[in-house]
Amino acid sequence: MKTLIITGASQGIGRATAVEMSNREDIGNIALVARNEKNLEETKALMNPKCNVMVVPHDMTDLEGIEKIVDKIYKEFKSIDLLINGAGFVNPTALLDTTIENFTQTFTVNTVSMLVMIKACVRYMKGKDAKILNIASTAGSTSRPGWVAYASAKAGVISLSKTLADELRDYKIKVYCISPGRCATELRRILAPEEDPTTIMQPEDVAKIISNLLEEEENCLDGQDIIVRQK
Amino acid sequence: MSVGMVILAGGVGKRMHQKTPKQFLLLGGKPIIIHVLENIEKVDEIEKVVICSPKEHIEQMKQLIFNHNIQKNIICVEGGKTRQESTYIGVKNLKGCDSIIVHEAVRPFVSDKEFKSMINSKEENAIYGIDIPFTVLEGSEYIEKNLERNKLINVQLPQKFNGEKLLLAHEKADKEGKHFTEDASLFYHYYPDDKIKIMEGSLYNIKITTPVDLISCEQIYKEYIVGRK
Numbered sequence: 140m141k142t143l144i145i146t147g148a149s150q151g152i153g154r155a156t157a158v159e160m161s162n163r164e165d166i167g168n169i170a171l172v173a174r175n176e177k178n179l180e181e182t183k184a185l186m187n188p189k190c191n192v193m194v195v196p197h198d199m200t201d202l203e204g205i206e207k208i209v210d211k212i213y214k215e216f217k218s219i220d221l222l223i224n225g226a227g228f229v230n231p232t233a234l235l236d237t238t239i240e241n242f243t244q245t246f247t248v249n250t251v252s253m254l255v256m257i258k259a260c261v262r263y264m265k266g267k268d269a270k271i272l273n274i275a276s277t278a279g280s281t282s283r284p285g286w287v288a289y290a291s292a293k294a295g296v297i298s299l300s301k302t303l304a305d306e307l308r309d310y311k312i313k314v315y316c317i318s319p320g321r322c323a324t325e326l327r328r329i330l331a332p333e334e335d336p337t338t339i340m341q342p343e344d345v346a347k348i349i350s351n352l353l354e355e356e357e358n359c360l361d362g363q364d365i366i367v368r369q370k
Numbered sequence: 371m372s373v374g375m376v377i378l379a380g381g382v383g384k385r386m387h388q389k390t391p392k393q394f395l396l397l398g399g400k401p402i403i404i405h406v407l408e409n410i411e412k413v414d415e416i417e418k419v420v421i422c423s424p425k426e427h428i429e430q431m432k433q434l435i436f437n438h439n440i441q442k443n444i445i446c447v448e449g450g451k452t453r454q455e456s457t458y459i460g461v462k463n464l465k466g467c468d469s470i471i472v473h474e475a476v477r478p479f480v481s482d483k484e485f486k487s488m489i490n491s492k493e494e495n496a497i498y499g500i501d502i503p504f505t506v507l508e509g510s511e512y513i514e515k516n517l518e519r520n521k522l523i524n525v526q527l528p529q530k531f532n533g534e535k536l537l538l539a540h541e542k543a544d545k546e547g548k549h550f551t552e553d554a555s556l557f558y559h560y561y562p563d564d565k566i567k568i569m570e571g572s573l574y575n576i577k578i579t580t581p582v583d584l585i586s587c588e589q590i591y592k593e594y595i596v597g598r599k
């Protein structure tokens with residue numbers, strides 16, 4: 140039985156993915172990571188009860204603590220086979236209005252904590268046919284005036300995913316990167332408060348794509364920026 | 371039968387025109403020594419590994435072993451002034467091992483299968499060697515002699531020896547002040563009647579010595595090694 144870790148599992152795409160993945164036969168253990176414990180418990184309640192679920196409240200800006208939570212999850216479930224990095228943060232501001240704190244927070248949650256998380260998990264994943272999926276954004280590959288920190292942090296996610304897909308190939312670890320377009324979540328509401336969320340892609344749509352990518356079968360889609368967008 | 375291994379990691383990297391010793395240079399994104407250790411990690415037959423390294427690099431070596439989560443009984447010890455001295459120190463640290471494999475940190479492409487087939491071969495002493503595909507002549511300034519290349523071999527590592535005899539051979543060489551470039555020559559000198567089997571080596575078993583070697587190894591790694599273990 141495989142063990143899966145999902146960051147950003149307390150709502151939105153992360154939550155929908157946790158629910159979708161819990162229905163899979165091959166997955167027995169799922170660890171849910173985010174700050175809001177109450178919301179994580181709500182995610183757990185929505186999941187298929189056949190899975191062992193571990194709620195792991197953690198603020199991903201506490202970089203030192205990431206290794207500790209990974210060790211804890213490994214101790215509990217004895218393996219780490221799949222990692223979905225979904226934690227994301229955005230606070231859009233014009234360049235001249237933005238602050239160092241905003242830059243730092245945006246890069247830390249979206250990019251740096253992802254690298255630290257991957258590093259901690261790879262120690263346990265080496266040679267085990269493991270898979271990592273990183274959620275970037277279409278903002279990472281196109282110009283987004285007013286979102287400079289978020290867009291460039293997501294460009295970092297695309298880049299680190301491509302590099303690690305090559306670097307970790309020898310360990311039989313596949314690294315995937317998806318870039319969703321507009322999707323009806325809290326984060327999207329911050330970016331486009333006036334938008335009608337019923338008219339855009341839903342978190343469940345992205346969750347299905349993630350689950351398909353993480354199927355056992357070979358799909359040749361690792362190491363590239365996969366755009367997931369409703370036309 | 372207990373099997374121990376000496377890994378020579380003595381290089382300080384002068385020939386590579388680099389400050390970083392060769393064994394720590396990145397190949398395919400990870401240090402060359404880690405390629406070696408990850409292959410050895412899969413060889414259960416090897417009970418103990420002694421890495422002989424210059425004193426100033428021991429800490430870095432230990433840190434890498436920890437970072438890459440290498441699960442093997444490994445000790446890092448200070449090597450000697452010469453390659454032979456380092457091997458001797460390594461072999462002394464493996465006292466009691468029936469069989470000792472000698473390898474070096476800058477030959478990243480020896481697979482776990484190659485280590486296993488050497489260890490499990492019925493021969494007590496063995497080396498990997500390959501044919502020499504070009505003409506070799508003897509001479510320094512002027513040619514002095516033709517050599518028959520079909521009688522020569524290109525000696526590779528790893529090499530395997532009877533543990534007790536290898537230790538004795540090194541003790542004798544040390545006492546007599548005799549120098550050899552590698553252990554098959556040393557062992558053969560003291561035990562000419564003991565057979566040393568030449569097993570067929572591989573063209574990929576490159577010893578990374580020059581910057582050009584590193585460039586070709588990057589390509590070999592991408593095309594032939596990665597993901598195929």
Ligand SMILES: NC(=O)c1ccc[n+]([C@@H]2O[C@H](COP(=O)([O-])OP(=O)(O)OC[C@H]3O[C@@H](n4cnc5c(N)ncnc54)[C@H](OP(=O)(O)O)[C@@H]3O)[C@@H](O)[C@H]2O)c1
Nearest residue numbers: 147149151152173174175198199226227276322324325326
């Ligand atoms: N929605 C879109 O249109 C869209 C488009 C492209 C890419 N994405 C990406 O998709 C991913 C999921 O986002 P979403 O759209 O589903 O938004 P969301 O509903 O706002 O979810 C974001 C998740 O990240 C977690 N998070 C934020 N800061 C955190 C921190 N410091 N420590 C730990 N967890 C933290 C949140 O949990 P807590 O608040 O409980 O900590 C939450 O679970 C993000 O990487 C986002 O950038 C979204």
